[in-house]
Amino acid sequence: MTVAVETGTWQLDRTASTVALRHKTMWGLVTVKGAFSAFDGQGEVRSDGSVVGSLTLDVASLDTKNAKRDTHLRGADFFDADNHPQITFAVRSAEPRDGDTVYVIGQLTARGISRPQTFTAQVRDSDADSVTLDAEFSVDRDHFGMGWNQLGMIRGLTMVSTTLRFKRSAV
Template structure:
């Protein structure tokens, strides 16, 4: 990605990485926040400096600190974890820019539905052994079959906030 990041295989450090979501509910009055406690991933930096890889989240690991809400989010109304236990982001192309950012293009798959997703990530640390990226982007949950909206309580887009640390494996 940056000049210091070397070609080869990279593994997500799940202990130093986070993926969280935020969504307005109660007619926009309350922001529900949650994070995925189980994630994994790997990637490859190619000789031309571009990268590809995959980030996988255990959909059942979403924790909003509210047991009843978490159970509902795991149900068929939302993530349907019994039939779709994983959320994946397949990075098809990542390319570093001169301003310590990287343009990421890939495919997000939720509930078995895949949609293209592009965003800019900040490179907050990069050397020969590790790279850390921070990104924030929005997702329309309806595009992934999550249309449940009792009394119109849920409005707007879901914000995804990620900090991903990858370490060199080969």
């Protein structure tokens, strides 16, 4: 398959998309996994071939299957959802590379702090009306003011995994 997406506006299909994270805790012995259930996104492929877009996550929708932990993650030690209810990723460019690879350059904003973020996505499938991208990348939570780390239990980077399906918007 070669990446070839038509010019126009594309809307995220939330029912066929996922955004999840995982992070080592308990000194690397336990992996905490969570997923966001509320998110939205869109993209535009311009006539010159450039791509822009955005993905917005509702912080309160993060579910790790542990209510006490989820409340802590939404609190001031981590995402501070009361003051920063959304995480956003703004796509500045997405360049097709070899085969089914897309190199994405953007800006990640969490907890009111923005940092550049790049990653490589894989096109899982595409046709004239839809495209599905899989991506995984790491984030250093300290760069976003989430340095809480009781007794040094939390180590390493947070891994973010996405499957994003976009459908062509009606003209």
